[in-house]
Amino acid sequence: MQTSSNTRCCIVGGGPAGMMLGLLLARAGVAVTVLEKHGDFLRDFRGDTVHPSTLDILSELGLKKRFDALPQHRVTGIEGLFADGIHALGDFRGLKPFPYMALVPQWDLLTLLADEAERYPNFTLRMRCEATELIRREDTGRVAGVITHTPEGPLHIGADLVIGCDGRHSRLRNAAGLRPRDLGSPMDVLWFRLPRHATDPDGTYGVPGRGTLLVLLNRTDYWQIACVIPKGGAAQLRERPIAEFQARIARRVDFLGDRVNSIASWDDIKLLEVRVDRLPQWHCPGLLLIGDAAHAMSPIGGVGINLAIQDAVAAANLLAPVLLAPGLPDEATLAAVQQRRLLPTKIIQAIQIFLQRRIIARVLAAHDDGKLVALPGAARFLLRFRLIRSIPARVFGVGFRREHIDSP
Incomplete structure (x- = not known):
């Protein structure tokens, strides 16, 4: 039985952020392993709202036609049922090039990303593999991998960089001693x-x-x-x-x-x-957190999956050249990912908190x-006025500091 393995980059969590980042790094030529604790992607009531910003990323990857073949319902506007009738509240029709939001089972989207990633020989997806502890170098304390539980027993995975995409209850975040600031939700x-x-x-x-x-x-x-x-x-x-x-x-x-x-x-x-929270610092030596592990979002606007994917694209753009070069990724590179994604995260969370309160x-x-x-x-x-109705669609559907794929 194998008890250890090594990889250049280990991504913990096979959700939208983890699978997108794994695909982008593998596509760039980085040896990457994604760990998912469940045996499949089937989970009820996970984020299913795929906004225009994510549709744009899928188009850049050449996956839009395959995505369009998935079972989905396209939404061009959000309406409200009021005592005095139905009123339009949001309108996606003015957004280009994708004037709609797609409601797609998240497991179908994750399967699409996994299938595409597995075309690359440097990509590994380990299902039923739950990361529970961090491995640290004795001399520096730098994170150097994870200890996982599998049906066959413990597995130690060494990595030059560990990226936590394991959600709002992140075990890696807790293991690293990183504490989010609770922004509150009523x-x-x-x-x-x-x-x-x-x-x-x-x-x-x-x-x-x-x-x-x-x-x-x-x-x-x-x-x-x-x-x-x-x-x-x-x-x-x-x-x-x-x-x-x-x-x-x-x-x-x-x-x-x-x-x-x-x-x-x-x-x-x-x-x-x-929960609405945010880490003051998303990284420590050898470890980076993105998506819900770094910033849990309110369900208002259905932005969680899309913000996580934007994080993944930004991380791939900044990390791929570093991971393709010799040596260990330094903290300055990890800090650059947080710096890139912090402002749009703060803006969306501020809007959500305002609406909540x-x-x-x-x-x-x-x-x-x-x-x-x-x-x-x-x-x-x-x-x-359509201009007014388009504002919430643009804020949540497109977001701020929109990312585009720039990794090789």
Whole structure:
């Protein structure tokens, strides 16, 4: 049984950031190993919103046609269901070259990236391989690899650079003693799905109401639904009969009333404990953190997957030339990745925190009377103009300091 191996770069976590970075480094000629603790990519209710910024990266990689063949629903606008009717809130149609957002199962996207990466002989993907500890050099303390658990037993993987893409509960981050700053969130999210009928509305909707905010994502044959609740409120809800929750959804969205019974029990509802945080420093000698491991995002705008991929592109652009040259990557190069991605991360998080505090927290604090709210007159007037409606689509769909592939 193999108990050790070596690689130039070891990426921990086979999510969007890890798989994109692994593909880009392998494509550049770097020997790279990606570790994924699960046996497959199948996970319910992970980020499925692929924004125009990511579509652009896929196009640059020559993968857009293969991506288009995946099962998906294209969204050109976001609408709100209000007491006074349906109103357009966001409009992607003015964005170029991709005037839409694609709702795609994340496992399909990750499989596409993995299949492309495995074309390169210098790429290795190890499934069911969970990194639990860091290996450090005795003389300098520099990170020199990871210790992993596999079905066959422990495996030590030596690496000149370790990159942590292992999510908001990153074990590598904890092992390195790096502590994120908690920026706060007043909400958690309950995710579930309901059947979608041919007679249902065809859009993707936000449904604001006193005490509750719903988001309905059109997945063609079903609705993927987010129910935003006050932070820490899930335990109290779960003490009540599931029928009360079913009735709550039916009151909010009347066309779902005939199918809420398909939520058989609380086991059909998944909890996302929302965190918004950011590491003051994303690196130490021999280790770099990107994506949620460096900055957990609110689900507002569905930007998590796309910001993680932007991190991966920036990291590949800066790291590939260094990893192709002899020697160890120095901290200045790792710091350059953080410097490149810190400003766009701060801007998006600031917008999310503003919306959480000024809008969502007030909605959740109100007494839940089961009624929808009306769109204020001033907002209704402004949203008549496509330029105004395009602002949220541009902010979240394109972002700030947009990355393009520059690695060889």
